[in-house]
Amino acid sequence: MTGSAPVARVLIDSPLPQLDRLFDYEIPEEFAADCAAGVRVRVPLRSAGRVADGYVIEIAERGDYSGALSQIDSVVSPVSILAPEVWALARKLADRAAGNASDIIRIAVPKRQVRVEKAWLALPEAVSTMTTDDVRPVAPMPPEFAPGRIAALINDRERVALDAVPRLVSVVDAAAPGAEPRWVGHWAVTLAAAAAHTLAQGLSAIIAVPDYRDQDQLMAALSGVVAVNRVVRMDARQSNPERYRSILACRGDEPLVIIGNRSAVYAPARNLGLIAMWDDGDPLHSEPLSPYVHARDAALVRQEQQKCALIFASHARSTEVQRLVELGWLGEVGSERAVLPKVIPTAAQESQDRLAAGARIPSAAWREARAGLERGPVLVQVARPGYAPQLSCEDCRASARCLACEGPLSLKRAGATPACSWCGALATSWRCSHCEGTRLRLVGQGSVRTAEDLGRAFPGVRVIVADGERPVMTVPHAPALVIATRGAEPIADGGYAAVLLLDGERMLARESLRVAEDCVRWWANAVALAAPGAPSVLVGVGGPLATAMATWRLSGFMSRELADRRRLRFPPAVRVATVTGSPDAVERALASIADVDGTDILGPVATDDGLRAIVRFDYAAGAATASALKAEVIRIVTSRRKRIVPGSGPVAPLPKLKLRFDDSEPFID
Template identity: 50%
Template sequence: MPRPIARVLLDSPVPQLDRLFDYAIPAELIDDAMPGVRVRVPLRSAGRLIDAYLVELDTEDDDTRTLAEVDAVVSRAQVLPEQLSTLARRVADRAAGSASDVLRLIVPKRQVRVEKAWLAARAVDDATQEADDAPRDPDAAAVSPSTAVLPAVSDTIAQYEGLAEALADSARAAVEAIPRLAPDGLPEWTRLLAAAAARTVADGASAILVVPDYRDLDLLLAALDALAPDAPVARLDSRQTNPDRYRAYLRTLEEAPCIVVGNRSAAYAPVRAGLVALWDDGDSLLGEPLAPGVHARDVALLRQEQEGSALLFAGHTRTTDVERLVESGWIRAITAARRRLPRVVLDTTEDLDRRGQRLPSRAFLTAREAAATGPVLLQVARPGFSPTLVCASCRAPARCTSCGGPLGAAHRGATPVCAWCGRGARQWACGSCGGETVRLAASGSERTAEELGRAFPGIRVIVADGNHPVERIDAKPALVVATRGAEPLAEGGYRAVVLLDGSRMLQAPELRIGESCLRWWSNAAALAAPGAPIHLVGVDGAVARALATWSQASYARAELVERAPLRMPPSVRVAQLEGTGAGVRRALDDIAALQLPPDAVLGPVPIEGDDDGRERALVRFPYAEGARVAGTLRAAVVAEAMGRRRARGKTLRTTLSVRLDVTEPDL
């Protein structure tokens, strides 16, 4: 007689356990053992029970095969639907990682009370639906109060040429958001995403909206409240308590359409998605720092390919990653039917050098005139007072004598403090000349505010940064000194925007620093009132021209052209290997069998500062070779783990680690 078996995915970080295992289902668990539930199974090699997900059910005629039995079904809640387990597997395979690591980022920790209440409510709903045999009017069910589209939704979508067709065709699109504030004071991009989501829910499917941080999330929720007040919304973000997050996750398991709003992990939400939209995909917060480290943009692309939903990448700028897909024809480009461009003024480096001041006279006069009528935004590179100090005698950077980190000061006359270890340098001496006095070398948000307070007497000065979060300000005269990304919304928009420290920002040793600066400046410019001047101070060249002409897509295209001959991402994919010298070389030998281009492998080289003798290597490969390279590297990780187990007689995590699609800081 055929016996039922369960194929389970173990919740374990051990590489060799990243596959489905067969377990027999005892008779007393037959009714509860359903695909997607949490189970507990024995693990022979460890002699203990381990948590797992039941992924598949099957039967087999060969009952002579020895199988361990499922020990328990933890809950009847099917928290891992088939589409999510398939997506997690595809994401893990693309990144040469483990599916259990992916699921650990998606499925919240179980909350028993929340789950029991949800299961009870589902049981009541199912019973009510079975008892209700009354005929229903299909036309009435098609448009209900919860899914009706407001006129503002259609008007917002109509502002973008081809957007309505892209949503109807379930197409992939890169949308250039209109850089302005809407009449209700919200950024126009929030209304764009909210309108697209409202249209999707009205068509009977769910929508997923992914944004970088909590500030964007709050703004988007406000826009949804205005454009889709009756649509059900499930919020998934790290600020929620564990019960609230689990409750929202359980809501996404239901069949009724909803709008999922959240940060990077929301891209995995297990709804029947008709739309997945990402705002500002160049923001580093959308990149997952935990293994296997897959960017939300790549998750959305894999999901769209799997489910056939509409996919929108919206932003004021365009990343080179998205531009590569536009150039290949994989994504269509959508712009506003009627473009409204900010008025950008370039104050060049020569203007600053000639006057010997941080704020050129033209920008100073603009700020003084605008501050008489409303708020003025001044964007700076760093928070704090003076994040960098130098020797007063020889101008050498002041470094911590304990760890070598940079010294900074919280205010004038304050004891220098190391930015790395936090130690105070009360008896500091310069390593170059022996001098014992430091000098302020850089201006953070607080020092800039102090200087502007003296230059603009009688006008209030507001600091907005990580230590002083400000979300909104009124329309009264003010100078708002904000770090990039921390700019508050101003009622009616800023009367002027001054972008300081541009040259300092561009000096960061990062491959994508030009893209990042253009994105920071463009997002700040979008907060200006209609017709308000935007001054970019001390910057010229391609990035400045792209901002002044609002041609961010052309800048991304030019970046791609420059990177292609150098084989730098995103023209190619890059994998990073770290581990013992022998382990890295064995993996590279396996890569050599794939016959990649001659310059594909860089390294291995010793990891600087690593006392264990670990080494690092990079592998550059075309996108078409992604599956083969990822599979080979994953096999190398598993082989390394198995070798360590045989050598030491117990299961240990491998010392060989692999991360795909890296760009910083190793390149």
């Protein structure tokens, strides 16, 4: 070994928290040409014969350490796949959530695909080929569209909450003359115009949407303003080779528009000009893998690091975005001309009419549906899929539960065998655990049963069911009843002639801290699919929530919701972390943050996994809280059990500790 050999600082790809730091390795002479920041390498660990995968984070000169360093075992690939901006983002987010940077990088960087990589390396060196054809003029938009305002916020690197116009827009693919126009949400056209302006400045744009339905709308809107070779797709529907090809495409210097689901926020983009996120309140933006970082938080941190423009667009803001608006950290952008949908709550009629109060579809909704079917399709939003979402005992009326796992029984279609909603087991020989009864009673109406009832009420009218098992993307402009679960509503050409929002009371009965916020978002997104001037009937909901929908003052409702959370010290007014594990580990972890200002602890309480406590803390105390709790995790996993003497009796289990920061439902088991 030479004392002057350069040193590679390597992040080991491991879930172990004690390895979540950079390790120094000497670079052998044979790897000097290929070993660069961002490449994959294999390095030895202290244990004999163990070799681990890792990423070179930086190349440095040897420091003050004069001892012998281990050498890099091999360079897996010469491609610098981990961009510096992605590493900086992963490190910041991991520290914020008391997690490992390698866990976030595993989400951001897909597994290596050798064939794809070799084909990419064989391509000639990319040069900038930006032409005027890559960015086309934005087509004339409705008068409420504000292209000048959108361009200004991108030029000035503003951070804004954008209230999307609740309307559909017809778009045409400029690259396919003669093609049929597509109807998409006005929000998609707005974000496409913002991306096109960013691209015209020689900068890249990242747009994250919840699912493939939103992505298809965005792709259709982009086709009219951006050349297809400038758009990179990155989502869960792609195969591993396709996703790896997308990551390699983003590693160049050419400006691109990168669209996808929550993982698109981590796409490499050196010259980033815009991050846009549609409907950040959708739970699909929440990452289910450790350290559970929400895509919205990743976008906020990345904007601070790369100083780009940031847009949170939605029909109904999340309380997290509303908090940032009230703090002045986000600006507000609305349409230049007020576009108010026609929302009709039926609560007043139900309070005066006893029969209407007991009806699932009151007379006002029937009238609007009948009138709408004379003009075009009518959307009926329901709470649950299937035939009967719940079953109960016919004799004692107790909820019917699965004999295997105690999950609720449901019926997917008429005449089918009841099955468990959790484990899927068929209830072929069900017997009530309360009264020994064997007969089941239907409770509630799912999408299929609603379709049957409405089909009998409107004979001769086409009935379409759209839910998770029956995905429908679009419906033509013709009389039809479209029964859809929330989030699965197809787009009607020209918009729906009427929208019925059923089961509002049932939706609000869900046990959740965010139930009102979610319902407003579900209903607002459905109302936005109506044709201009078409009525939307909200059934079973009254009070401030119905008033907010009728007046379309949704931001005011979210402001009141946030004020209630502040009084109760509920998120997002404060941050929360759940601490779960063995009693000794939980108690020591809670003791480590006892002196941190701005924190308070709920619990601990006993659970099946040991003890569980909820830590509430101010945003200013986030760094200290995360650092202290992660230190406890590292202390536990690095503790060594004393040598066990044979015959010494039962051995106590090792302590366990699990952390989760910013859980969306910390108070619901």
